[in-house]
Amino acid sequence: MGQSTARDSDDPAYASMIARARSLLPQLRERAARTEELRNLPPETERDLHESGLFRMLQPKRIGGAELDYVALIDCADLLGQADASVAWNLANLASHHWMLAMFEPRAQDLVWGGDPDVLIASSFIFPAGRARKVEGGYRLHGSWPFSSGVASCEWNMLASVVSSDDEADGIEYRIFLLPKADYNILDTWNVAGLRGTGSSDVEVRDAFVADHMTVAVSDLAGGSAPGSKLNPNPLYALPVFSLFPYVLSGVALGNAQACLDDYAEVSRHRISTYNRAKLSDFQSTQIKIAEASAKIDAARLIMRSACIDAMADARRRHIPDMTTKTRYRRDGAFSVNLCTDAVSMLFAASGARGLFTTGVLQRQFRDAHAINSHLAFNFDAAGTNYGRVALGLPSENLTL
Known part of the structure; x- marks a missing residue:
């Protein structure tokens, strides 16, 4: 294992x-x-x-x-x-x-954790799903956000939105809004093929007031000082949030792939081929599949952990990564998860009809692998394109970095 x-x-x-x-x-x-x-x-x-x-x-x-x-x-x-x-x-x-x-600002932390430090907070960081406008003392927010994982268990939600302005010169602002459960509706939409147990339902906000101190600008989360820095000086809270966003979830793909490999190896040690009664462990193809899948998984683990460890080292030196580094984090996060998905797909195909039975775990591992890979953070075309742009001297197209 x-x-x-x-x-x-x-x-x-x-x-x-x-x-x-x-x-x-x-x-x-x-x-x-x-x-x-x-x-x-x-x-x-x-x-x-x-x-x-x-x-x-x-x-x-x-x-x-x-x-x-x-x-x-x-x-x-x-x-x-x-x-x-x-x-x-x-x-x-x-x-x-x-x-x-x-x-976030200390007042937001006090309000949420002051009531219960164990309280759970959901999220949906799909900015175009919301629209906010500035009003006195805060913002008015509305929208409908998909994929708010674990939302039924949560008392709060971090919802991302574009802030609209009557003045085009203001440009586009991305903000995150922290709302209590009373201010949004949960829509029971989560009927899916993979990651079925995550309860990633949609949430809807019709017209909520969100005070200034319950919001944070994405530009304040780009690395270095944040509104909560004085209260929480650990370099952990100076990391660039959306540059490292893939690594919030990439470990899930890693564990799922590792379990798939471990199960495949265990079955292959004892299983007899239905075609010629030979032991699967004696087949060169089985041995190669195990070698290739394990290499992909080990490489993915190394890539994921190295990115997180390097980012912490930079934060301890008070160094904010440049755009090349930030886009590399996104590139590597997507690439490493793709490696895990490739490993699971290969092992599923090598398992033959055994993998089709709903009583076994292999079909769930296959479904979960592809559900994980469908997250935008793991879309290598998007992450790779943006990395390539920056490497060629063009501006980043990811406005959250």
Whole structure:
């Protein structure tokens, strides 16, 4: 089995979090079918994630969080993804919102965490889905956002929107708005083929007032100082949010692919071919498939973790990455997930008709792999094009970087 490795072997907090994540794997595997049926995390799974502290891995210590390095998202999602990709997806998603809230103004942090530091926050960062306009003291917001993962479990939501202005000279502004549950409606739209247990339903806001301090401009999340920096000085909260956005979720693809490889290797050790009664482990093609899939997964893990570790090192030096580096982070995030998807697809094809049975895990791993890969952050054409533009001296087309 692939191993998630803590940043430092002498970091007891990091090692403890990894151990707690690993301890959950047996029960998460047992609940995987039920998670798909519910189309949301089972209550007992949500409770386990709370009690383990995993939701709060990136939350500031002053609130009682672990305040671990950003690579914790990769390592913990990698582990949980080896049991159930839907659980890993929601864990990483919702944990990342504690990290982002630490960059909001202190009044927003106090309002959300003051009531309950364990509170969960959903999101949808699809900017064109919303429209906001400036009014006295804040903004009026409306829109309909898809793919708000885990929203049924959350009391708050971070919704991205374009801010409209009557003056064209103002240009386009992207902002994130933090709303309580009472200000949006959840639409039960999540009936899908993969990541079925994530409950990634649509949310709708008809006309909500959002105070200034409950919003943050995307330009304030580009790296370096943020509105919450004085309260939370750890370099973790000085990272460029949307440059590193793929790594919030990329570990899910990694764990799912690792589980697929481990299962394929285990079956191949004992299975007899129905064609000629030979052992599959004796086939050169089986051996090559295992070698190729493991190489793709190991390469993906190295790429993902290196990006997160390098970004933290820059933040500790108070260095804000240039646009070439930011677009490279996006390029590598998409590329590494594509490697994981390729590995799962190859193993699924090599498994023959065995993979078709709905009672087995392989068909779920295949569906989940392609559902993960469908996220815009993992579209290599988009990420690769933008990296190529910047490498050739052209401006970036991604307005969030």
